[in-house]
Structure formats: structure tokens, C-alpha cells
Amino acid sequence: MSANARETLIDVTQDLLWERGYAATSPRAILDRAGVGQGSMYHHFSGKEALAVAAFERSASATFATAAAVLNGPGSAVERIGGYLRLQREVLRGCPIGRMAADTDVLESAALQTLLADTFDRIRDLLVEVLADGVERGELRPGTVPGELADTVLAVVQGGYVLARAAGDPAPFERATRGALALLEA
Amino acid sequence: MSANARETLIDVTQDLLWERGYAATSPRAILDRAGVGQGSMYHHFSGKEALAVAAFERSASATFATAAAVLNGPGSAVERIGGYLRLQREVLRGCPIGRMAADTDVLESAALQTLLADTFDRIRDLLVEVLADGVERGELRPGTVPGELADTVLAVVQGGYVLARAAGDPAPFERATRGALALLEA
DNA sequence: GTCTATACAACGATAGAC
DNA sequence: GTCTATCGTTGTATAGAC
Numbered sequence: 001m002s003a004n005a006r007e008t009l010i011d012v013t014q015d016l017l018w019e020r021g022y023a024a025t026s027p028r029a030i031l032d033r034a035g036v037g038q039g040s041m042y043h044h045f046s047g048k049e050a051l052a053v054a055a056f057e058r059s060a061s062a063t064f065a066t067a068a069a070v071l072n073g074p075g076s077a078v079e080r081i082g083g084y085l086r087l088q089r090e091v092l093r094g095c096p097i098g099r100m101a102a103d104t105d106v107l108e109s110a111a112l113q114t115l116l117a118d119t120f121d122r123i124r125d126l127l128v129e130v131l132a133d134g135v136e137r138g139e140l141r142p143g144t145v146p147g148e149l150a151d152t153v154l155a156v157v158q159g160g161y162v163l164a165r166a167a168g169d170p171a172p173f174e175r176a177t178r179g180a181l182a183l184l185e186a
Numbered sequence: 187m188s189a190n191a192r193e194t195l196i197d198v199t200q201d202l203l204w205e206r207g208y209a210a211t212s213p214r215a216i217l218d219r220a221g222v223g224q225g226s227m228y229h230h231f232s233g234k235e236a237l238a239v240a241a242f243e244r245s246a247s248a249t250f251a252t253a254a255a256v257l258n259g260p261g262s263a264v265e266r267i268g269g270y271l272r273l274q275r276e277v278l279r280g281c282p283i284g285r286m287a288a289d290t291d292v293l294e295s296a297a298l299q300t301l302l303a304d305t306f307d308r309i310r311d312l313l314v315e316v317l318a319d320g321v322e323r324g325e326l327r328p329g330t331v332p333g334e335l336a337d338t339v340l341a342v343v344q345g346g347y348v349l350a351r352a353a354g355d356p357a358p359f360e361r362a363t364r365g366a367l368a369l370l371e372a
Numbered sequence: 373g374t375c376t377a378t379a380c381a382a383c384g385a386t387a388g389a390c
Numbered sequence: 391g392t393c394t395a396t397c398g399t400t401g402t403a404t405a406g407a408c
Contacts, residue, residue, distance in 0.1 A: 019290070020290050021288065021289075021290070023209070023210050024209050024210075024290060024291070094288065097352075098345075098348045098352070099288055100352070101348045101349075101351040101352040102207065102280065102285055102288030102289070102348070102351070103207075103288070104205065104206050104207070104210060105210070107351065107354070113354065116352045117352055117353050117354065120349060120352050120353065120358075121353075124358075141372055143368070143372075144368070145364075145365065145368065147361065148361040148362070148364045148365035148368065149365040149368075149369075150361075150365075151346070151349060151358045151361035151362035151365060152342060152361070152362045152363075152365030152366045152369070154345065154349055154358075154362070155341065155342045155343075155344075155345030155346045155348070155349055155358070155359075155362035155366075156338060156341045156342055156345055157341075157345065158341075158344070158345035158348040158349060159284075159340065159341030159342055159343065159344035159345030159346070159348070160337070160341045160345070162284045162287045162288070162341070162344040162345070162348065163287075163306060163337060163340055163341055163344060165287040165288070165293065166283075166284070166286070166287040166302045166303055166306050167303050167306065167307075168293070168299065168303065172306075172310075172337045172340075172341070173341075175333060175334040175336075175337040175338070176334070176337035176338045176340070176341035177338075178331075178334045179331065179334035179335040179336075179337060179338030180338045180341075182329070182330070182331065182334065182335075183335075183338070183369040183370070184369070186327055186329075186369075186372070
């Protein structure tokens with residue numbers, strides 16, 4: 001629990017956005033879990049959307065930082081991609097970023113949609129760089145298009161979350177990422 | 187427009203589930219678009235969930251049939267997988283099946299969750315069969331694990347939808363599927 | 373079988389006291 | 391800066407006329 005209401009509200013909203021999405025997260029649910037009054041929320045934020053933006057910014061930064069740590073880390077290109085594919089945790093909770101793309105209210109909010117698009121763009125840029133390195137060093141086939149394969153890698157992870165949640169079982173995520181890595185290592 | 191209220195309700199609910207998901211689709215919205223009274227809905231269905239089940243069953247059958255037509259069709263294994271990857275349409279609307287996995291209310295409904303899981307299982311079975319054929323015929327590397335690669339293919343499609351919707355642009359879907367197909371053809 | 377009227381809770385936001 | 395009280399709207403469902 002944070003020291004002040006503002007921080008507590010952001011923390012709780014991060015959790016609820018991850019668990020329930022944006023549309024299904026009510027101010028009431030946030031306030032109940034945070035243990036603060038309604039007035040505090042409307043004092044610190046103009047409304048539900050502004051609070052969601054603050055919370056989503058934090059989640060996006062954290063997710064990007066985790067990806068960057070692996071992708072800018074040591075190892076060959078294929079090892080770093082493998083590290084990224086194996087990085088994902090809490091598969092059944094879904095991706096805190098990708099989850100938002102299913103929420104129509106998110107796509108209708110200019111601020112949230114931009115944040116969502118930018119976050120994937122930034123992770124994609126990291127992947128493109130690693131894959132271009134891999135081609136240059138001869139780790140990957142000469143014909144490989146980094147700008148396509150980066151989206152393939154991102155999609156396997158995002159789709160893995162979808163399949164795992166649909167099945168109620170992390171196994172499809174594990175299989176999907178293993179299958180992708182096997183193709184890359186071939 | 188269908189002849190009777192029951193059919194009209196199912197048709198409209200299919201559309202709204204695709205557009206807005208389950209939680210965000212209210213009976214009121216369905217009735218408004220269908221142009222029928224509230225009494226008709228509660229006469230034919232026990233409530234929102236039962237109507238959603240009827241609608242989702244139809245969408246799932248249609249999606250499965252489309253996949254089966256390509257995957258059980260003519261051509262080599264890689265050609266059929268390529269056909270499946272290229273099959274997807276209306277990328278920005280998202281996948282009518284995969285979309286449901288992001289909706290917490292769907293996962294909390296036994297009937298809807300089972301329908302969702304079964305639909306992916308059935309498509310996965312088709313993919314496993316095609317890929318096993320491909321290994322047998324020597325189209326794919328001997329070390330290939332059909333049970334993993336099937337999830338990879340499914341995940342690329344589902345993740346492609348997520349990335350495209352996040353970007354507000356079908357391009358990431360196209361890149362992701364092209365990148366996957368390039369790996370398979372190598 | 374279809375309709376309108378109504379019920380009651382939860383939604384997002386505002387008012388105003390402390 | 392935080393609280394409670396309240397507003398108007400929408401959520402899902404029921405009642406009962408036709």
C-alpha cells in the first residue's frame with residue numbers, strides 16, 4: 001500500500017486493468033479496493049479515463065523495460081529472441097498490454113489507443129534490431145525480413161496468451177513459443 | 187433480416203459479440219438493433235447468457251467450417267497452412283472467437299468458456315493433422331513437432347489480430363503471417 | 373409470441389461539507 | 391486532500407397486457 005491516495009489509486013487501477021480490462025473496471029471497484037473515497041479520485045484525476053492513462057503508462061513502461069532487458073542483453077540474436085519468448089509469466093492473467101486491444105472503449109480513447117500502439121511499436125523496434133543483427137551475423141537465413149519476423153515473434157506471444165486463456169491452461173502458450181523457437185533455430 | 191424474432195436476435199447478437207464482446211453487449215443494445223421488444227428476448231432465451239451461447243455457437247461453427255475448408259482442401263501441407271494464414275479477413279474487427287478470451291465474463295461462464303476452448307481445440311486438431319502430414323511427406327524438417335507448431339500457427343493469427351487492432355492498421359497482421367510462412371517454407 | 377411498463381442495482385460524475 | 395450524499399443514466403430482469 002502506498003503512502004498517498006494518488007499512488008494507491010494508480011496501483012489498484014493497474015491491477016484491475018490487467019484483471020478486467022478498461023470498460024469492465026468501474027471507479028467504484030477501484031475505490032473499494034483502494035480503500036479511498038470517491039472525492040480523492042476526482043481530486044487527483046479528471047475521471048476514469050485519466051486514471052486509466054496514468055495506470056496504463058506505468059504498466060507499459062514496466063513491460064517495455066522487461067523486454068528491453070532481455071533483448072538488449074548478452075547472447076546471440078537467436079538466444080535473445082529465445083529469452084524474450086521464454087520471458088512471459090502469469091500466462092493465464094493475459095498480457096497487461098495486449099489485453100487492452102480487445103477493449104473497444106480503449107480503442108475509442110485517443111490517449112489509451114496511442115499508448116497501446118506506441119508500446120507495441122517500441123517493443124517491435126527492439127525485436128527488429130535484434131533480428132537484423134542475426135541476419136548480419138549469419139545466424140538467420142539471408143532471406144529473412146526482420147520487419148516481418150519481429151511481428152511474427154510479437155504475435156506468437158500475444159496469440160499464445162489468447163490461446164492459453166481460452167483453454168484455461170498455460171500449455172498452448174508454451175507449445176506456441178517452443179514451436180516458434182524451433183523454427184528460428186532451424 | 188430474418189423472418190422471426192429468434193433468428194433476428196441471434197444474428198444481431200453475433201454482430202455485437204464480435205464488435206463489442208460479451209460483457210459490453212447489453213440486452214438493450216441487442217433489442218434496439220434487432221428492432222424487437224424485450225419480451226421477445228426473454229420468451230426465447232432465459233437471459234443474456236443463453237442468447238450469447240446461441241450466437242457464439244453459430245459464429246464458432248462458421249469459423250471452424252472456413253478453416254476446415256482450407257485445411258482439408260487440396261495442396262501440400264505448407265500450401266494449406268499458407269492458405270489458412272492468408273485466409274483471415276476483416277483484421278481490424280478482430281477474431282470473433284479469439285476476442286472472447288479477453289472477456290472475463292466469458293471465462294466465468296461455464297457454457298461460453300467451454301465453447302471457446304472447444305473451438306480452438308478443433309481447429310488445432312486440423313492443423314496438427316496437416317503438419318503431421320507435412321513431416322511425413324518430408325515437406326517439413328524431421329525434427330518438427332506438429333503439436334507445437336499447430337499452436338504456433340494459431341498464435342500467429344490470434345496475435346496478428348491483437349497487434350493490428352492495437353495499431354489500428356492491418357499491416358502488423360500481414361507482416362506476422364508472412365514472417366511465419368517464410369519460416370515454414372525455409 | 374410480442375409488446376410496454378416497471379424494478380432495482382450499478383454506472384460515471386458532481387456537490388459540498390470537513 | 392478526503393469524505394459522504396446525490397444525480398441522471400444504463401445495466402439485466404420481471405410483470406402483465408394484448
